[in-house]
Amino acid sequence: MRYIILVLLNMPVIALALINILTQYKMHKVSIARFRHQIILWLTIMIILIGSFPLYNHLVDKPIFDSSELSLFDIVQTAAIIFLVYIVNHQRQRLERNEQMARNLHQEISIKLSSYKSK
Secondary structure, three states: OHHHHHHHHHHHHHHHHHHHHHHHHHOOOOOHHHHHHHHHHHHHHHHHHHHHHHHHHHHOOOOOOOOOOOOHHHHHHHHHHHHHHHHHHHHHHHHHHHHHHHHHHHHHHHHHHHHHHHO
16 A cells, blocks of 8 residues: 555656656757657656566565555655656756756847947
8 A cells, every 4th residue: 555655646746747848848948859868767767666666575575565664754755756856857957948048148149239330
């Protein structure tokens, strides 16, 4: 039961990240390489989250979904780590967008100033 809570607690964060990167790709705010990288990152996190605990239980010859050793602290810690990965990734994306906007504004100002000086 604890393992299911762990997965259900983290799936909305992963789904939000996947929807966010898909939306940004459809709006042409990220490149295809960045899109692929982000999709691979979040799908890997999802696969590790879903598969690691049952695989561990299988390797130590316990029932696959036996979560008696999974404490509340483990659940909160894992959820916090995944949420922090989402937050750091989102902040990095915002920083890249701001830098791109600043570059574009600087380029426009340079063009306008050069045309103003040539007159």
